[in-house]
Amino acid sequence: MTEGPAGAEPTAQGPPAGSGASEGKAGSWLASDLPMVRVLGAIVAPTTVLTAILFYFGWSRAYWFYDYLGVDSTLLGLTTQDYLQLSVDGLFVPLTVAACAGLLLLWGRTLLRVRVATPAPGLLVPLMAGAGLLLCLNGVSRIFTETIFNRQLAIAPLSLACGVLLLVYAPHLSGVARPHWVAFLEWAVVFVLVGLSLFWAANDYSAAVGRSRARQFVAELPNAPDAVVYSARSLSLRAPSVRESRCQDPDAAYRFRYDGLKLVLRSGDQYLLLPRGWSRENGVALLLPMSDSLRLEFSPASVPEPARRPAC
Numbered sequence: 001m002t003e004g005p006a007g008a009e010p011t012a013q014g015p016p017a018g019s020g021a022s023e024g025k026a027g028s029w030l031a032s033d034l035p036m037v038r039v040l041g042a043i044v045a046p047t048t049v050l051t052a053i054l055f056y057f058g059w060s061r062a063y064w065f066y067d068y069l070g071v072d073s074t075l076l077g078l079t080t081q082d083y084l085q086l087s088v089d090g091l092f093v094p095l096t097v098a099a100c101a102g103l104l105l106l107w108g109r110t111l112l113r114v115r116v117a118t119p120a121p122g123l124l125v126p127l128m129a130g131a132g133l134l135l136c137l138n139g140v141s142r143i144f145t146e147t148i149f150n151r152q153l154a155i156a157p158l159s160l161a162c163g164v165l166l167l168v169y170a171p172h173l174s175g176v177a178r179p180h181w182v183a184f185l186e187w188a189v190v191f192v193l194v195g196l197s198l199f200w201a202a203n204d205y206s207a208a209v210g211r212s213r214a215r216q217f218v219a220e221l222p223n224a225p226d227a228v229v230y231s232a233r234s235l236s237l238r239a240p241s242v243r244e245s246r247c248q249d250p251d252a253a254y255r256f257r258y259d260g261l262k263l264v265l266r267s268g269d270q271y272l273l274l275p276r277g278w279s280r281e282n283g284v285a286l287l288l289p290m291s292d293s294l295r296l297e298f299s300p301a302s303v304p305e306p307a308r309r310p311a312c
Contacts, residue, residue: 064210077268135163
């Protein structure tokens with residue numbers, strides 16, 4: 001506040017010269033984006049929604065990992081904690097890419113608002129709209145058929161997301177004013193389509209991670225610790241590299257021994273094992289229930305065979 005002549009009312013001091021225009025632009029930019037920020041916060045904030053999303057991607061990663069081994073993951077009794085831990089492997093790269101892309105879009109939008117003060121040239125808007133339409137068609141086409149343009153990993157969902165953004169941004173460059181309710185509906189449609197596209201892309205990536213991790217696991221299987229299964233009764237295991245030995249001691253609690261196995265997972269009350277020489281062409285996966293009639297022993301794969309043959 002500044003004091004005027006005697007008897008005059010105090011007057012408010014205005015902002016420094018040159019600051020009003022920049023603050024007005026920043027205020028309008030924030031005001032236009034606040035509804036979208038509120039929508040995002042209302043949808044993403046609840047912990048149950050975030051947990052459900054992580055659970056789904058963890059399930060997808062586990063499903064395709066064990067599908068590569070020929071096992072239905074629903075038989076393994078994996079817990080919610082297991083799926084949440086697995087989701088990190090399938091979501092780390094998509095979340096990182098999405099965050100970086102979001103920052104680039106925000107920075108690019110700010111630069112365009114500063115530099116583009118007049119409507120865009122006549123050819124730019126139709127070209128942008130045409131490119132967006134082609135990208136959307138390429139993304140949607142994956143739902144019905146595979147082509148050389150949409151079969152690669154995450155190409156279809158990313159095409160759909162980019163196409164939607166181009167179609168929405170093209171009218172902005174033309175400088176045509178629109179009612180607020182049209183802008184709000186536009187934001188809602190963009191959020192739904194782009195969100196579903198990113199969800200689709202992350203799901204494809206999570207499935208690819210599951211298959212890739214399974215191939216890596218099989219390649220490293222010979223170096224995994226060896227598992228020896230002892231059983232009170234014959235299990236009649238018939239698999240490549242698996243050898244059954246019968247104990248000659250009549251008082252032995254476990255009369256049958258099975259060598260040549262590798263432990264993949266213990267989940268719930270079950271063991272998932274693979275033969276040492278497992279392959280997708282001739283391998284089988286073994287699912288054994290935990291019980292008092294079974295005993296498992298483990299030894300490093302580097303230990304010579306005679307040194308790891310204890311008595312029954």
